[in-house]
Amino acid sequence: MMITLRNIKVWDTDEVIDLRLPADGADREIDATGLILAPGLEDPHVHFRDPGQTYKESMASGCAAAASGGYTHVLVMPNTVPAMDGATLADPSAPGASEVLDAGYDNVIDYLQHYGEAHGVDLPVRYDLCVAASKGREGHEASDPADWGRYVPGVGDESTWTDAMRAHPVTAMSDDGAAVPEAILDQVLANLKATGLYLIEHCEHHDTGAVNEGPVSRKLGVPGIPEDTELKIVARDIAKARETGVHIHFQHVSTAISFEAIRQAKAEGLPITCETAPHYLALSDEALLEYGTLAKMNPPLRSEADRQATIAAIADGTVDLLATDHAPHTLEEKALGFLEAPNGIIGLECAYGVCHKVLVDGGHISDRRLIELMAVEPARLMGHEPTDVAALVEAWSEPAPTGADGTREPGRNRMLDLTRAGDVDGVDLVVLDTARAWTVDPERFHSKARNTPFGGWQVTGMPLATVIGGKVAFSRL
DSSP: OEEEEEEEEETTTOOEEEEEEEOSSSOEEEEOTTEEEEEOEEEEEEOOOTTTOTTTOOHHHHHHHHHHTTEEEEEEOSOOSSOSSOOOOOOTTSTTHHHHHHTTOSSHHHHHHTHHHHHTOOOSSEEEEEEESBGGGOSSSBOOHHHHGGGSTTTSOGGGOOHHHHHSOEEEEEOTTSOOOHHHHHHHHHHHHHHTOEEEEOOOOOSSOSEETTHHHHHHTOOEEOTHHHHHHHHHHHHHHHHHOOOEEEOSOOOHHHHHHHHHHHHTTOSEEEEEOHHHHHOOTTHHHHHGGGGOOSSOOOOHHHHHHHHHHHHTTOSOEEOOOBOOOOHHHHTTOTTTSOOOOOOTTTHHHHHIIIIITTTSSOHHHHHIIIIIHHHHHTTSOOOOHHHHHHHHEEOOOBOTTSSBOTTOOEEEETTTSSOOTTOEEEEEEEEEEEEOOGGGOSSSOOOOTTTTOEEEEEEEEEEETTEEEEEOO
8 A cells, every 4th residue: 555745845955756655554645745855853862761660661652752753763872770881780689670681681782672572562763772881870980891892883793793783783872861970081981982982971960959040940949050060061071072082972952151162162173063952942941930840851941041042053053963852751750849850851752843843933944954953963973874865766766757848747746656666774754744833732642751841832843754664654644
């Protein structure tokens, strides 16, 4: 069975084509005028809570949420329970350990690489793994390459790898949720340099405080977190990148002073990249007064001036990409109050709409640039090339019919039929309706979690179909 989309626009050439996709049910033909065909969205910063906290999210529910949001590839962070550090699990009574051991694996990396096989499920989204920078993510001792190096492309013996290992390699390192401590930073960077990985740095550290320091924290009577808690880590790590040449990628940057430091580091030619998240460009700390702990995160939402600086850094290219920092928690946990509630919000299923509403509808960037920020640049950070849609069309589309004079017949487009194209295993696409207005409804999310301040928001821009390996993984068509 087939879906034929008539008059869909290719994102980077503006050519209008017809697209034929394999689908369940009867053959259908849809007028896709105004829709855009783009490389699939990618996210190098997600938390799927599996193993150890699957009451919040699982690999299955997290991947379903990603596919629903238009994402075709994600990078899973290491703050699992036990932490994803590659170490053999010796104590079956440790939190989360039984989930791994009972499935027949002795460490978290092996377990997540073979998750589909272990659970008899076909996960709809591609994913890579990010190894912990410190043992147990405890910050005391650098994790050991002897535990995780065999899972790294170009380091491990790939002739012994299973298909699952090839599909889900370790491609980055982080102690996500905490900056790498000063005491082990040099050893961590040495491990990175020896294995060719890059550091995904939680560029913020504070020992006290729950929300951004300022008028809102004082109004709430909650201890504040100064903005320089972010800059101190950013400046420290920029100096280390200059010294070592190791690529450092800063997560969820949130302050004007940090963006300026990163801007200067890039002008110097240092191996620095950075991301921000939809909530930092859409919300300031004033949102805490309306949404309470649903808007509590780390780093905290900052001032309105910092929010505007975030948008400016996106517009001028200082920000390399947008990542969700998808962080599921239960509403019961979030109801514990500002001092006790966990940090973070979910984001995969509304990120495109929120970013489109603020950035494109707001006149700051174009539709094309938003696709670069959410698809092309994240893919390149993770070490693979996004699907070249224009090249795919050129190589595999059927020529448009021509008239007697050799010109294309009016109203007839080239047809890209993915069932007749060559090797489509690497073809990952998203069909976007950039004009679709919709209301964010967390109760309709595929994630197990509902912790978002964006419930009820009116946004524009919706992923209508997610295509992975040439096949429809999710559809609203």
